[in-house]
Amino acid sequence: MRGWRKPDKGLGASIVLRVKAETKQVCNRKAREKVMEDSSKTRRSGKPSKRSAPGGNTHASDQVSASADEFVPRLEVTIAGIHFENPVWTASGTFGYGKEFAHLIDLNQLGGIVVKGISAEPMEGNPAPRIYETDSGMLNAIGLQNVGAQRFLEEKLPFLRTLRTRCIVNVFGFSTDDYVRAIEILNEGDGIDAYELNISCPNTRAGGIVYGSDPKLTEEVVAAAKKVARFPLLVKLSPNVTDITVFARAAEAAGADALSLVNTFVGMAIDIETARPRLSNVTGGLSGPAIKPMALRLVYQAARAVKVPIIGLGGIVTAEDAIEFVMAGAQAVQIGTANFYAPDTSIRVIEGIRDYCRRKRRHVADLVGSLKVA
Amino acid sequence: MTMMYDTTVVVRENRPLSGGHFLLSLHAPRQAQAARPGQFAMLHLLGRSDVLLRRPMSIYDVKAAAPKGRGARKSAEIIQFLYKVVGRGTRLMSELKAGDAVGLLAPLGHGFFEEEYLDRARQADKILLVAGGIGIAALLLPARQLAESGLRGRLFFGARSRAEIVGVQDFRPWVAATALATEDGTRGHRGFVTRPLAAYLEKNAKKKCLLLACGPMAMLQAVVKLATQYGHPCLVSMENRMGCGLGVCLGCSIHVLGKGHEAYQRVCTEGPVFWADKIIWEDARVAEAG
Numbered sequence A: 001m002r003g004w005r006k007p008d009k010g011l012g013a014s015i016v017l018r019v020k021a022e023t024k025q026v027c028n029r030k031a032r033e034k035v036m037e038d039s040s041k042t043r044r045s046g047k048p049s050k051r052s053a054p055g056g057n058t059h060a061s062d063q064v065s066a067s068a069d070e071f072v073p074r075l076e077v078t079i080a081g082i083h084f085e086n087p088v089w090t091a092s093g094t095f096g097y098g099k100e101f102a103h104l105i106d107l108n109q110l111g112g113i114v115v116k117g118i119s120a121e122p123m124e125g126n127p128a129p130r131i132y133e134t135d136s137g138m139l140n141a142i143g144l145q146n147v148g149a150q151r152f153l154e155e156k157l158p159f160l161r162t163l164r165t166r167c168i169v170n171v172f173g174f175s176t177d178d179y180v181r182a183i184e185i186l187n188e189g190d191g192i193d194a195y196e197l198n199i200s201c202p203n204t205r206a207g208g209i210v211y212g213s214d215p216k217l218t219e220e221v222v223a224a225a226k227k228v229a230r231f232p233l234l235v236k237l238s239p240n241v242t243d244i245t246v247f248a249r250a251a252e253a254a255g256a257d258a259l260s261l262v263n264t265f266v267g268m269a270i271d272i273e274t275a276r277p278r279l280s281n282v283t284g285g286l287s288g289p290a291i292k293p294m295a296l297r298l299v300y301q302a303a304r305a306v307k308v309p310i311i312g313l314g315g316i317v318t319a320e321d322a323i324e325f326v327m328a329g330a331q332a333v334q335i336g337t338a339n340f341y342a343p344d345t346s347i348r349v350i351e352g353i354r355d356y357c358r359r360k361r362r363h364v365a366d367l368v369g370s371l372k373v374a
Numbered sequence B: 001m002t003m004m005y006d007t008t009v010v011v012r013e014n015r016p017l018s019g020g021h022f023l024l025s026l027h028a029p030r031q032a033q034a035a036r037p038g039q040f041a042m043l044h045l046l047g048r049s050d051v052l053l054r055r056p057m058s059i060y061d062v063k064a065a066a067p068k069g070r071g072a073r074k075s076a077e078i079i080q081f082l083y084k085v086v087g088r089g090t091r092l093m094s095e096l097k098a099g100d101a102v103g104l105l106a107p108l109g110h111g112f113f114e115e116e117y118l119d120r121a122r123q124a125d126k127i128l129l130v131a132g133g134i135g136i137a138a139l140l141l142p143a144r145q146l147a148e149s150g151l152r153g154r155l156f157f158g159a160r161s162r163a164e165i166v167g168v169q170d171f172r173p174w175v176a177a178t179a180l181a182t183e184d185g186t187r188g189h190r191g192f193v194t195r196p197l198a199a200y201l202e203k204n205a206k207k208k209c210l211l212l213a214c215g216p217m218a219m220l221q222a223v224v225k226l227a228t229q230y231g232h233p234c235l236v237s238m239e240n241r242m243g244c245g246l247g248v249c250l251g252c253s254i255h256v257l258g259k260g261h262e263a264y265q266r267v268c269t270e271g272p273v274f275w276a277d278k279i280i281w282e283d284a285r286v287a288e289a290g
Helices: A013-041 A149-161 A176-186 A215-228 A244-253 A289-305 A319-328 A345-360 B029-034 B070-075 B088-094 B115-121 B133-138 B140-148 B194-203 B217-230 B281-289
Strands: A077-079 A082-084 A088-090 A112-118 A131-134 A137-140 A166-171 A194-198 A233-236 A258-261 A265-268 A283-287 A310-312 A332-335 B005-016 B021-027 B040-044 B055-058 B061-063 B078-084 B101-108 B126-132 B153-159 B175-182 B209-214 B234-237 B253-255 B264-266 B273-275
Touching: A088 A345, A112 A149, A131 A283, A137 A289, A149 A166, A149 A176, A166 A176, A176 A194, A176 A215, A194 A215, A215 A233, A215 A244, A244 A258, A244 A289, A258 A289, A283 A289, A289 A310, A289 A319, A310 A319, A319 A332, A319 A345, A332 A345, B005 B029, B005 B088, B021 B088, B029 B061, B029 B078, B029 B101, B040 B078, B055 B078, B055 B088, B055 B133, B061 B140, B078 B088, B078 B133, B126 B133, B126 B140, B126 B194, B126 B217, B133 B140, B133 B153, B133 B209, B140 B153, B153 B194, B175 B194, B194 B217, B209 B217, B217 B234, B217 B281
Parallel strands: A088 A112, A088 A332, A112 A166, A166 A194, A194 A233, A233 A258, A258 A310, A310 A332, B126 B153, B126 B209, B153 B175, B209 B234
Antiparallel strands: A077 A082, A131 A137, A137 A283, A265 A283, B005 B021, B005 B101, B021 B078, B040 B055, B040 B101, B061 B078, B234 B273, B253 B264
């Protein structure tokens, strides 16, 4: 069995390594140039510190005082006291723990990364099939598979800490105690900037009623989480409710620092050849461009109902999509499903927003809620 | 982690074969040179807002742009995919023409000859490549690598009928023998591929074999049963719906032996190649039926 000893021989293993090294160099150089370019655009010098939040979204006049032809739009936003370089984040469950995309895009260009939902204990998730593609969207019923809070701190957070990008940890549970326990473990983490509470889980003690579809449960879990959370608390609302404003107000009243909306819409698909559901879980969450108009409407309504900042998501693929959410009232947006098939979407959206702002001579903060309704 | 490339590449040829099969050739030097046997690619049909997700495809072959030859892969520029039209994604793929652009993320996943598979593989003195239907697409690169390291495998290939026996000529230079089977008996043995395979295993019961298998779930399950019966290790290349190919959507996880969150492993990242005895086959069957 001589042939087995060097499995890569004949397939250019050395070439692979060399290409890898070259690509890395190119990436690093690009990243460095980018950092330099960014710092020359803003009034900060050198690498911006993650911890020291500068002026936020108040408009410093020194920026605008540059000659009219050199208008430099400011993309940065401050949400719940946290400074974000730009308003484009990646959505929970679509971007892993960040590292999975490190080969493909410059993670430091993102405004924030919302990591895959974390629970106090590891979860194994649902049996296959877990996903199904539908027109302009996809259904998923992953079942919240994750490594658990402790292993997240040990194995995933150290990498995220090396990034300039803000790290938001999505948290879920099946009882209020679960949520509290997960947050208590995560509180020990260094490098977490905020929590995003996923309240789309059924409360097992309350007979499986979904937290996010009962205003009382929403209030209960948000208040309990806020009480223990060491970092600012975002609450991600479910769209599967009759009146989103009731839930937005409930979360705000219970202490939410900001709201993310929306999570996926419950849907299903059937294989008529076998008369079976396309997902083992029968129903799943619909995401992708198919839900954008509905998500936009919910962001618009919620933004008019509460004072806390809103982070909009639901089918965003282009900068135009993102700007629509901002005009409807979102201070930031998240890119979700598009990460699966076009990992550079967030980068393109950031660039597109910059171009739009330059053209319109407006800063991102000026666009928030700028929708004109006659 | 192996290096992956995500680029827009150009279609060189999309050749129709028999039985609704096609051979797609893309000009993708970086992906072609990095590819190892058993790895796969995510193919993206560009410019469609209704069909969003990329399609997972086994890497069938890599070759130089012009002349054929053995040492071709060091300067490989072309990456090939052998596929059968089965749904919307593959139907759209079949409409691709030379000069069209597609997105290509590759190479991905754990192939057949990763380090952790070698300990048991080294002990084998016969390598049996077992394909069912379009599963044939995952086995050409391993057959060639084996041949180049002085070990010719034997190909067992089963399909529904004669028209679906594709690619056999590509295997000829690299395998010691080929046994074909069709369900309707229009080519080779009548019946499933497990018939000639069982006969071979019985005849060579004293030999140490290693099986590399790819195909539909029922076929894989039957092959694994035979391998277990004769005490041979078996590597299987698994299929599943995939959302991303990057290990983040967790859509392709399959049930394996293990506890807690380790009971599910991602076909795109820990796979697509697994030891057969690690997989919980009953659950895999249910998943396919769904």
